[in-house]
Amino acid sequence: MARRQGTARVRLRRAVTGGARRAGRWYGEGPLHLLLMVASFALTGYVGVRLLADAQWPSVVVWFVGAALLHDLVLVPLYTVAAQAVARVTAGTARHRAWTGYVRVPAALSGLLLLVWWPLITLAPGSAAAAHYTLTTRLPSEVFWARWLLISAGMFALAALWLLVRTLHAWYSGCTGRPRLRAATARRRRRRATK
Amino acid sequence: MGAARRFTPPTSPAFWRSPLRGPRLTALLGVVLLAGITLLFVTGLLSYAAYNPDLAGGVNDKTPGKGLLGFSLFAWPTGPHWLYRLTQGVHVTLGVVLVPVLLAKLWSVLPKLFTMPPARSIGHALERLSLLLLVGGALFEFVTGLLNVQLDYVFPGSFYSLHFYGAWVFIGAFVVHVVLKLPRTVRALRERTDPDAAADDTGLVAVRPAPPTVSRRGALGLVGAGSLLLFVTTAGQSIGGWWRRTALLAPHGGADPGSGPNGFQINKSAAGAGVRARDTGEDWQLMVEGGGRRVRLSRAELLRLPQYEVALPIACVEGWSTQDQRWSGVRLRDLAALVGLDEAPPGVLVESLQLSGAFRRAALRDNQVRDPRSLLALRVGGADLSLDHGYPARIIVPAAPGVLNTKWVARMTFGAV
Numbered sequence: 001m002a003r004r005q006g007t008a009r010v011r012l013r014r015a016v017t018g019g020a021r022r023a024g025r026w027y028g029e030g031p032l033h034l035l036l037m038v039a040s041f042a043l044t045g046y047v048g049v050r051l052l053a054d055a056q057w058p059s060v061v062v063w064f065v066g067a068a069l070l071h072d073l074v075l076v077p078l079y080t081v082a083a084q085a086v087a088r089v090t091a092g093t094a095r096h097r098a099w100t101g102y103v104r105v106p107a108a109l110s111g112l113l114l115l116v117w118w119p120l121i122t123l124a125p126g127s128a129a130a131a132h133y134t135l136t137t138r139l140p141s142e143v144f145w146a147r148w149l150l151i152s153a154g155m156f157a158l159a160a161l162w163l164l165v166r167t168l169h170a171w172y173s174g175c176t177g178r179p180r181l182r183a184a185t186a187r188r189r190r191r192r193a194t195k
Numbered sequence: 196m197g198a199a200r201r202f203t204p205p206t207s208p209a210f211w212r213s214p215l216r217g218p219r220l221t222a223l224l225g226v227v228l229l230a231g232i233t234l235l236f237v238t239g240l241l242s243y244a245a246y247n248p249d250l251a252g253g254v255n256d257k258t259p260g261k262g263l264l265g266f267s268l269f270a271w272p273t274g275p276h277w278l279y280r281l282t283q284g285v286h287v288t289l290g291v292v293l294v295p296v297l298l299a300k301l302w303s304v305l306p307k308l309f310t311m312p313p314a315r316s317i318g319h320a321l322e323r324l325s326l327l328l329l330v331g332g333a334l335f336e337f338v339t340g341l342l343n344v345q346l347d348y349v350f351p352g353s354f355y356s357l358h359f360y361g362a363w364v365f366i367g368a369f370v371v372h373v374v375l376k377l378p379r380t381v382r383a384l385r386e387r388t389d390p391d392a393a394a395d396d397t398g399l400v401a402v403r404p405a406p407p408t409v410s411r412r413g414a415l416g417l418v419g420a421g422s423l424l425l426f427v428t429t430a431g432q433s434i435g436g437w438w439r440r441t442a443l444l445a446p447h448g449g450a451d452p453g454s455g456p457n458g459f460q461i462n463k464s465a466a467g468a469g470v471r472a473r474d475t476g477e478d479w480q481l482m483v484e485g486g487g488r489r490v491r492l493s494r495a496e497l498l499r500l501p502q503y504e505v506a507l508p509i510a511c512v513e514g515w516s517t518q519d520q521r522w523s524g525v526r527l528r529d530l531a532a533l534v535g536l537d538e539a540p541p542g543v544l545v546e547s548l549q550l551s552g553a554f555r556r557a558a559l560r561d562n563q564v565r566d567p568r569s570l571l572a573l574r575v576g577g578a579d580l581s582l583d584h585g586y587p588a589r590i591i592v593p594a595a596p597g598v599l600n601t602k603w604v605a606r607m608t609f610g611a612v
Binding site: 028032037056072108117121144 | 258260262263264291294295298308315319328330331332334339341345347350352356357360361363367368370371375408413421424425444446447449453460461463466467
């Protein structure tokens with residue numbers, strides 16, 4: 001009798017764990033995962049009805065999902081293609097080494113500033129938005145695009161200067177790994193010796 | 196070319212060729228965002244509390260349906276007087292500075308968006324839905340915040356409710372993501388190198404890596420340089436003084452709008468708020484009500500009351516602020532005493548002459564009224580207030596958000612909140 005009860009218990013335990021395992025396979029993740037998801041979506045539901053309570057709720061959904069889609073499917077491909085194009089054009093050749101970074105870094109930083117401050121930089125003189133900005137702050141609205149251009153120009157100039165210094169440095173100090181530069185150094189030394 | 200180079204779709208792991216991607220890069224960026232976004236969320240909740248939306252009557256409340264989400268509210272203190280300047284300056288500047296980190300983080304995990312099959316199991320499907328809320332929520336919060344500080348109100352609805360409820364939708368998905376990914380993140384940071392593509396459990400390491408055009412250190416350096424550049428061109432609008440001139444692209448950077456005692460930054464000009472010159476002329480009178488009594492005071496009569504001087508900043512929800520200005524005027528508690536409420540004065544409802552603006556009626560809590568530094572200011576920096584700074588009289592309260600420092604005050608009702 002006792003033994004039969006024992007087997008029943010084992011059978012029950014097997015059935016329970018087997019069921020849990022089957023449910024786990026069906027869910028695909030652990031119980032903590034499930035609990036987190038339920039808690040998170042409960043919060044989303046509670047807040048979501050408030051976020052979407054306004055009559056403009058379809059636009060809110062469009063903004064929420066659209067932000068992710070626009071970023072993943074438009075912004076990223078755009079800057080990836082641009083970055084790769086720059087890398088192709090500036091790739092190293094037999095005559096000079098790659099100068100990708102000297103173009104890509106200032107371009108990326110300039111693009112970042114444009115992205116973050118787009119509404120201010122693109123304030124068109126005479127537009128309603130520009131008038132609104134000045135009416136609110138009593139500040140001039142047309143300064144931002146010029147400042148952005150100047151900052152960008154400054155960064156490109158700095159990169160060009162840096163590239164120039166690096167190139168000249170490589171020329172004058174002589175790069176041991178490069179026969180061409182070694183030849184140049186030797187020529188220079190010969191010239192110096194004749195002076 | 197042609198038949199030899201077959202098109203590789205983004206759903207194929209071979210499509211993603213950058214040698215930079217891998218668990219280490221993602222983990223590094225993730226840890227920065229974990230710290231940064233946590234601080235953004237906390238300072239955001241502090242700003243929410245600073246508005247005192249729970250005051251009776253709900254005049255300050257732009258999210259009346261908040262329900263349980265009001266749990267984080269508390270009576271916003273009046274000291275230190277630079278409190279809101281600090282918390283909101285950090286909130287906005289940090290948000291701006293984190294943009295390149297967020298973009299880099301999203302780039303680092305982009306191959307995961309195209310994983311095939313779209314869902315391996317119910318759990319995986321739920322997690323991907325949660326990731327949509329995470330990414331959509333993060334971008335939604337950053338975009339609405341950046342647009343609002345640039346006064347570009349193109350988003351669908353009230354900024355307060357969109358940014359507040361949006362933050363809560365985001366943070367639910369954020370916590371789940373942090374808990375689920377923390378073990379792998381810690382492991383990635385401990386291990387000095389990424390695993391090979393064959394041994395990679397994250398699906399981030401390129402199976403067919405292209406030759407690198409920049410080192411991983413260089414890429415992280417670029418992200419850091421982006422953050423630094425944004426910091427340098429933004430932070431000055433929250434520091435003020437000479438530093439404001441360094442904030443070249445910030446909405447309240449560059450030079451001050453004017454010179455002299457009234458030359459400091461303006462949030463809403465009189466013309467912008469619909470204040471008419473005839474309403475602020477000689478005939479202007481302040482109505483003070485409360486405790487069943489009503490008193491009318493002209494500006495000259497207000498100037499005959501005891502005048503106090505305090506040094507307090509203006510700090511806007513948009514993140515910019517001014518350095519301390521020397522305001523002088525009548526204490527709010529002295530005005531309460533005029534209607535017989537000198538023992539423990541209550542909160543006050545302040546109404547402005549302005550015709551437009553979400554806060555033309557605003558409420559102050561009793562602790563704000565009782566603070567001896569809280570004034571109905573008549574003068575600033577030794578001069579009469581300018582029309583754009585609230586002439587004939589404006590409120591100035593330590594540590595309160597700018598919009599609660601009502602300008603062009605017409606009426607004050609003590610005990611109505």
